[in-house]
Structure formats: structure tokens, C-alpha cells
Amino acid sequence: MNSSRGFPRGRGSASNPANRFSRIEIESDAPVDRVPTVYLRDDARTVISCNTSPDIPYEASVNPYRGCEHGCAYCYARNFHEYLELSAGLDFETRIMVKEDAAEVLRREIGAAGYRVRPLDLSGVTDPYQPVERRLGITRACLDVLAEARHPVMVVTKNAAVTRDLDPLAELARFDATMVWLSITTVDPELAARLEPRTSQPSARLEAIAKLAGAGVPCGVLAAPVIPGLTDHELPRILAAATEAGASAARCIPLRLPGAVAEIFADWLSEHAPLARDKVLARVREMRGGRLNDPRFGTRMTGEGVRADQLHSLFRTVCRRVGLATEAPQLDDRHFRRPGGRQLALFEHSEV
Numbered sequence: 001m002n003s004s005r006g007f008p009r010g011r012g013s014a015s016n017p018a019n020r021f022s023r024i025e026i027e028s029d030a031p032v033d034r035v036p037t038v039y040l041r042d043d044a045r046t047v048i049s050c051n052t053s054p055d056i057p058y059e060a061s062v063n064p065y066r067g068c069e070h071g072c073a074y075c076y077a078r079n080f081h082e083y084l085e086l087s088a089g090l091d092f093e094t095r096i097m098v099k100e101d102a103a104e105v106l107r108r109e110i111g112a113a114g115y116r117v118r119p120l121d122l123s124g125v126t127d128p129y130q131p132v133e134r135r136l137g138i139t140r141a142c143l144d145v146l147a148e149a150r151h152p153v154m155v156v157t158k159n160a161a162v163t164r165d166l167d168p169l170a171e172l173a174r175f176d177a178t179m180v181w182l183s184i185t186t187v188d189p190e191l192a193a194r195l196e197p198r199t200s201q202p203s204a205r206l207e208a209i210a211k212l213a214g215a216g217v218p219c220g221v222l223a224a225p226v227i228p229g230l231t232d233h234e235l236p237r238i239l240a241a242a243t244e245a246g247a248s249a250a251r252c253i254p255l256r257l258p259g260a261v262a263e264i265f266a267d268w269l270s271e272h273a274p275l276a277r278d279k280v281l282a283r284v285r286e287m288r289g290g291r292l293n294d295p296r297f298g299t300r301m302t303g304e305g306v307r308a309d310q311l312h313s314l315f316r317t318v319c320r321r322v323g324l325a326t327e328a329p330q331l332d333d334r335h336f337r338r339p340g341g342r343q344l345a346l347f348e349h350s351e352v
Contacts, residue, residue, distance in 0.1 A: 007271055008035045008090070010197045012071030013078075014267055016087035017260045035094050037069055039132060042097035047105045047142075049124065055301045057328065058154065061124025062106060064138040066097035068126040070158060072185075072196045073268035074225055077125045079259040088260035096132065103141035107339050110149055117336045119152040129159035131198060143168040149339040152177040152331035156222065158184075160200040160208035166215050173217045176332040181251070182209050183222040184238050186231045194272045206245045213246025220328060224253035226311060228283035230276055235311070236318045249325040252315040254303040255284055257292040283307060 007014040047062050067081055071093045078088035086095050099105070109115065122128050128139040146153050147168035155162060155169070155178065162169075162180060172178035186192050187202045200208070209219045221242035226232050239250055257265055269277035281292065287303035288294040294304070302308060319326050 007268075010071065011035060011090060011093055012073040012075075012195070012197055012268065013089040013093060013264050014271065015264075016089040016091055017263050035090055037094045037096060037132075039096050039098050042066060042099045044099050044102070044105065046109060047099060047102045048109050048120065051124065054297050056124070058121040058124065059118050061121035062102070062142060062153075063123040063125050064099050064102045064128055064142060065123075065126050065130060065132075066099075067092050067095055069093055069096060069130045069132065070127055070196055070199045072158075072199070074195070074227070074255060074257070074261065074265050076256060076258055076261060078261050078264065080125060082260070089264055096130075098132070098136065099138065100136070102138050103145050106142050107145045110145070110151055111338045111340075115338075117151060117333045119154055119331045119333065120146070122153050122155045124156075127157050127159060127199075128155065129157045129161040133159075133161060134164075140165050140168070143172075145339055147171045149337055150175050150177055150335040152333050152336075154178070154328070154331065155180045156183065158182070158196060158199040158205065160204040163208050163211045166212070166217070169212065169217045170215045173215075175335040176329075177335065179218045179220060179249075179328060179331065180212050181220045181222045182206075182242070182247075183224055184242065185223075185225065185227070186234055187237055187241060188234070191231070195268075206241055209242060209245040209247050213248075218249075218329065219245075219247045220249035220251065221247045221324075222251050222253070223315070224251065225255035226252060227255045227280060228287065228307060228311070229280040230273060232311060235314060239315075239318045239324060240322050243322040243324055247324065249328055250315070250319055251326070251328070252312065253301050254287055254308060254311060256288060256294070256300060256303075257284060258295065259293075262292045287311075 048060050050060050051058060078092045081088050081092040133139050143165050169178055182205045184202055184205055185195065189201050192202050212219050223235055223238050226235060266281060269280055284292055286305055287308040289304065294300055316326060
């Protein structure tokens with residue numbers, strides 16, 4: 001399905017670009033106003049994915065969902081949908097793979113003999129708090145298992161819905177076994193509504209930081225992606241606002257546009273920020289060795305060149321001024337205990 005007649009309501013992509021692995025592409029000229037979301041069962045045998053990239057600050061992750069209804073136009077994870085024989089465009093936002101039994105599988109995996117405990121990232125690819133989580137509660141069930149086991153976990157989200165799970169997160173925080181990162185790309189509510197159409201508003205994410213920090217849950221702000229020529233001027237404001245809300249650490253990642261994401265985001269710019277389109281793409285190329293994406297280890301998360309250096313210098317300067325750490329604290333795995341076959345009380349006050 002392909003449409004060039006405007007963006008469907010609440011979506012970050014207007015079309016389904018051809019899947020690079022597909023041999024057949026079917027095009028349609030039919031206009032699209034609303035595209036419903038379909039949830040598909042994903043009967044995964046494992047929910048822990050291992051990572052070997054030196055650019056990513058975790059070894060293993062848990063992804064309750066594949067695909068993401070948040071619809072962020074720039075999302076690098078869109079390309080993963082192509083491995084499912086779907087498109088990185090509208091399919092990514094409207095064909096969501098759901099791991100309904102993720103918590104049970106997770107319990108089995110971390111309870112297995114020989115399991116090596118190390119911090120998990122929840123989640124490493126798509127957001128664990130997209131809208132359907134309110135109804136399904138899969139992320140919550142996973143956190144309950146991890147809290148029972150006192151298993152270290154780092155949560156990354158754009159959604160203030162993370163505060164619904166204060167209880168297991170606060171329990172993990174008792175053992176220095178968790179940190180929540182709220183991703184904030186812009187503090188402009190109108191831009192956020194177009195750029196990240198089904199996420200929480202920036203103000204709600206800042207309120208979530210305050211609520212989590214007030215409950216003793218360490219929080220960081222992920223200024224990502226920083227979009228040169230569109231949101232880069234907001235970086236000091238984002239960091240200052242997050243600090244005021246209670247964040248203790250920050251990370252900064254400039255925009256990269258791998259694979260089909262380049263076309264999707266360029267289309268978004270044409271629709272929503274036409275006057276900035278050429279400037280944004282040119283500046284991305286400046287930071288990516290003349291391309292829209294540089295996949296090399298060591299540079300893909302930082303960029304390179306004068307503009308990238310200026311961005312990271314500004315980031316470090318502002319972090320020093322407002323008192324944000326630029327390295328995440330190490331999560332403690334010394335209190336890990338294998339989960340039992342039955343659910344234990346999360347809030348028992350046994351000796352540490």
C-alpha cells in the first residue's frame with residue numbers, strides 16, 4: 001500500500017516503502033485517512049536478546065512488542081519490521097507483534113540453571129509503554145518478575161505511562177537495580193505532536209521524571225535523537241528542564257537515518273517542515289560522512305565532524321552547568337535471586 005495524499009491521522013509515516021527483502025511490491029493510489037492498528041501474536045521461545053555492539057550500553061534486552069504505535073518518523077527500529085516481511089513505514093506503526101507470554105518466558109529464562117545475570121534493557125528496540133500496554137500489561141508483568149528476582153533492569157521510554165509501574169520500579173530501586181530513561185526529543189508540544197504522534201507530550205514526560213524521582217527511582221533524560229536544523233537548538237532547554245524535574249543523568253544521540261528510515265523521514269519533513277527539509281538532511285550528512293547513515297562502530301551513535309563535535313561539546317557544557325552526569329550508574333546485580341514457580345510478595349522487607 002502506498003499513499004502520497006497526506007499523512008493518516010496520528011501516524012508518523014504516510015506510506016509503506018518497499019521492503020528491501022521482498023520481491024513483490026503492490027502499490028495503491030487510494031487515499032488513506034485512518035489506518036487501524038492490528039495486534040499479532042508473537043509466540044517467542046525466548047524474550048532475552050543479546051547484543052554484541054560496542055556502541056550500545058547493554059548486553060541483553062527484553063522487547064515485549066515488535067513494531068511501535070508511537071509512530072516516530074525518525075525511528076531506527078522501523079527497519080527491523082522488514083525482517084518480518086513487513087514495511088518500515090505504516091506497517092511498523094500498525095502491525096504490532098505482541099509477546100503475550102513474555103513474563104512467563106522471562107521467568108523461565110532467568111530462573112534456568114547457568115543463567116548469567118547482567119542488566120537487561122527494557123526495551124532495546126521498540127517502546128515498552130506504547131498505547132496497548134495499558135490494556136495488555138505485558139511490560140508490567142515482566143517488571144513484576146524482575147522485581148521478584150531483584151534483577152537489574154534499565155527502562156527506556158517516551159511514555160509517561162511508565163509511572164503506572166512505580167511499585168515494581170521502587171522495589172528494584174531499593175537494591176540499586178533499576179534506572180528509567182525518559183526520551184525527550186523536543187519540548188515544543190506542537191512539534192512533538194507531529195514528530196511523535198502517539199507518545200506522551202514532553203510536559204508529561206517531565207512530570208513522569210518528577211514522579212519517579214520522588215518515589216526514589218533514579219531517572220535519566222535521553223536527548224535523542226537530536227535533529228540538526230530542527231531540534232538541536234533545544235538541547236540546553238531539554239537538559240535544564242529534565243534536571244529541574246529530578247533527572248540525575250543524561251545521554252545525547254544525534255539523528256541517523258538507516259535504510260528505509262531515510263525516505264520515511266524525508267517524506268515527513270516535506271509534509272511537516274518543508275522549509276527545513278534540505279537544511280536538516282544536509283546537516284545529517286555533515287555529521288555522517290556525507291551520508292544519511294554511517295553504520296560504523298564508534299561513530300554511528302555520535303556522528304563525526306565539526307558539527308557533531310560542537311553538539312557534544314554543548315551537551316557536556318550544559319550537563320556540567322546543571323549537574324547532570326553523562327554516564328549511567330552501574331546497576332547492582334549482587335541481590336539477584338532466581339524467581340520461584342509462584343509469585344512472591346514484591347514488597348517483603350527481607351534483609352539485603
